[in-house]
Amino acid sequence: MSHRVHNFNPGPAALPLPVLEQVQRELIDFQGTGMSILEASHRGKAYEAVHFQAIADLKALVGAGEEWKVLFMGGGASAQFALAPMNLIPQGGFAQYVTTGSWSEAALKEAKKLGDARELYTSGPDHKHVPKSGQVAVDPKAAYVHYTSNNTIYGTEYDGTPEFGHTGNGPGHVPLIADMSSDILSRPIELDRHAVIYAGAQKNLGPSGVAVVWIHQSALERCRGDVPQIWSYRKFAEKDSLLNTPPCFPIYIVGLVARYLLEAGGLTWAKKRNDEKARILYNAIDDSAGFYRGHAEPGSRSQMNVTFRLPTPELEDLFAKQSTAAGLIGLKGHRSVGGMRASIYNAVPLESVQALVGFMQQFRGEHG
Numbered sequence: 585m586s587h588r589v590h591n592f593n594p595g596p597a598a599l600p601l602p603v604l605e606q607v608q609r610e611l612i613d614f615q616g617t618g619m620s621i622l623e624a625s626h627r628g629k630a631y632e633a634v635h636f637q638a639i640a641d642l643k644a645l646v647g648a649g650e651e652w653k654v655l656f657m658g659g660g661a662s663a664q665f666a667l668a669p670m671n672l673i674p675q676g677g678f679a680q681y682v683t684t685g686s687w688s689e690a691a692l693k694e695a696k697k698l699g700d701a702r703e704l705y706t707s708g709p710d711h712k713h714v715p716k717s718g719q720v721a722v723d724p725k726a727a728y729v730h731y732t733s734n735n736t737i738y739g740t741e742y743d744g745t746p747e748f749g750h751t752g753n754g755p756g757h758v759p760l761i762a763d764m765s766s767d768i769l770s771r772p773i774e775l776d777r778h779a780v781i782y783a784g785a786q787k788n789l790g791p792s793g794v795a796v797v798w799i800h801q802s803a804l805e806r807c808r809g810d811v812p813q814i815w816s817y818r819k820f821a822e823k824d825s826l827l828n829t830p831p832c833f834p835i836y837i838v839g840l841v842a843r844y845l846l847e848a849g850g851l852t853w854a855k856k857r858n859d860e861k862a863r864i865l866y867n868a869i870d871d872s873a874g875f876y877r878g879h880a881e882p883g884s885r886s887q888m889n890v891t892f893r894l895p896t897p898e899l900e901d902l903f904a905k906q907s908t909a910a911g912l913i914g915l916k917g918h919r920s921v922g923g924m925r926a927s928i929y930n931a932v933p934l935e936s937v938q939a940l941v942g943f944m945q946q947f948r949g950e951h952g
């Protein structure tokens with residue numbers, strides 16, 4: 585057995601070990617084809633089967649019906665920051681953004697370059713919380729409202745689908761677009777309250793190199809016709825993301841992760857596991873007599889990215905150094921927030937979180 589660390593990297597991040605082992609087993613000779621899936625034609629039978637199975641499994645996991653399409657697009661989640669406004673702000677229309685962290689701020693900034701995009705609410709500059717239900721009301725005339733479900737850098741997350749007023753997919757409703765890059769498939773979602781959900785793969789879905797987009801028929805119908813085809817949601821939906829050569833290898837691995845999750849018990853299973861991991865980690869913070877201090881307000885805490893501070897920057901540096909030496913990798917917080925961040929995505933096992941909690945208790949014993 586190879587050496588494996590406790591991986592708390594924010595992204596690219598931990599992948600399920602059984603998936604990595606399957607990739608390794610299949611790498612040289614994919615299912616008797618005598619070649620790797622890396623070497624196969626994207627128009628061939630072997631790859632097509634992988635591609636369409638991944639789409640089917642990604643639909644099954646979130647309970648998506650016929651009226652939903654799953655797209656695989658390049659450029660990561662950051663490309664979606666541009667593609668959403670490009671496709672979905674009509675001539676003379678405007679979109680509204682709820683900014684609760686660096687990524688939603690980046691999404692708004694990109695959208696402003698492409699159309700009339702307005703900030704509807706901000707939790708800045710500290711981003712310690714997300715708005716409460718009913719606190720934010722979208723303008724019924726908006727082309728869409730965009731939010732970020734989990735704020736990877738600040739460690740805040742909505743407790744389910746936010747209530748912004750007139751959102752929905754029917755006539756007279758404002759489509760809801762979510763960047764779920766860092767909590768996608770970590771818990772059940774109310775898919776049908778959304779019009780578009782997108783996620784860069786490298787946190788909860790697989791490796792970097794692809795973004796997955798779930799898009800509702802009503803949003804496809806609203807898409808602008810003047811978008812270059814490589815950036816067009818509608819064109820990608822028509823061609824099942826095989827308009828040109830897709831990122832075949834990342835899609836193959838995303839498909840394996842989806843299948844692994846389905847077989848393990850789907851999103852209910854994932855949530856149960858993630859709740860337990862987050863619970864023991866936040867308890868370790870809350871039971872530390874103030875030695876560890878969480879960044880997020882308790883009602884807005886992320887189940888995926890747990891951000892916390894120590895009494896001094898010197899102790900934070902020491903914590904980062906000693907935890908790394910102890911085989912706990914990736915705990916240094918983002919430079920814009922400081923402190924520590926433990927990313928405990930789907931593929932991070934409970935044992936890794938237990939190891940971290942043990943380390944935190946020991947460190948506090950020595951320095952508290």
Ligand SMILES: *Cc1c(COP(=O)(O)O)cnc(C)c1O
Pocket residue numbers: 595659660661662663687732734735736763764765766784785787
């Ligand atoms: C990581 C992240 C992004 C950026 O993803 P890229 O695929 O690197 O473009 C965007 N949004 C959120 C919420 C993220 O966590």
